[in-house]
Amino acid sequence: MRIYIASPYTIGDTDLNVRRQLEVADELMNLGYTPYVPLLSHFQHLVFPRSYKDWLEHDIEWLKVCDCVLRLKGKSKGADKEVRTAKELKIPVYYSIKELEEIKEKEKTNELNKKLYKIDKQAKKLAKKFISKIENDKIPVHICR
Numbered sequence: 001m002r003i004y005i006a007s008p009y010t011i012g013d014t015d016l017n018v019r020r021q022l023e024v025a026d027e028l029m030n031l032g033y034t035p036y037v038p039l040l041s042h043f044q045h046l047v048f049p050r051s052y053k054d055w056l057e058h059d060i061e062w063l064k065v066c067d068c069v070l071r072l073k074g075k076s077k078g079a080d081k082e083v084r085t086a087k088e089l090k091i092p093v094y095y096s097i098k099e100l101e102e103i104k105e106k107e108k109t110n111e112l113n114k115k116l117y118k119i120d121k122q123a124k125k126l127a128k129k130f131i132s133k134i135e136n137d138k139i140p141v142h143i144c145r
Contacts, residue, residue: 003069004062008076009078022040024070024072033100068100
């Protein structure tokens with residue numbers, strides 16, 4: 001699952017904000033997710049500066065291809081805009097890794113229930129077919145005992 005991390009950048013210490021996003025990205029990777037870390041552009045900006053608008057537009061394009069957004073705590077007009085954009089695009093927004101993991105577990109359970117339902121349906125169909133063959137003497141009854 002591709003996760004866009006939305007968090008503060010310019011409010012507070014930018015270096016600490018970048019570090020925080022990287023720490024969260026590392027935790028997400030350890031859990032098997034594929035995070036997109038928009039604040040990595042901090043390093044590109046040091047060498048090739050661009051306007052705030054350019055970076056926001058760039059990040060929004062990446063947001064569009066992510067499966068969900070993880071909004072970290074903290075004041076941020078940019079992160080708030082990313083959340084609004086995600087909601088407009090019907091991309092789910094989560095506010096903690098715990099919430100994300102709970103949703104992942106529910107999805108796994110739902111998927112497992114769907115598979116079990118399908119197997120149950122197939123088993124009933126086979127049983128019905130087998131009983132029909134027994135009743136029509138196509139299978140000797142002594143084989144069934």
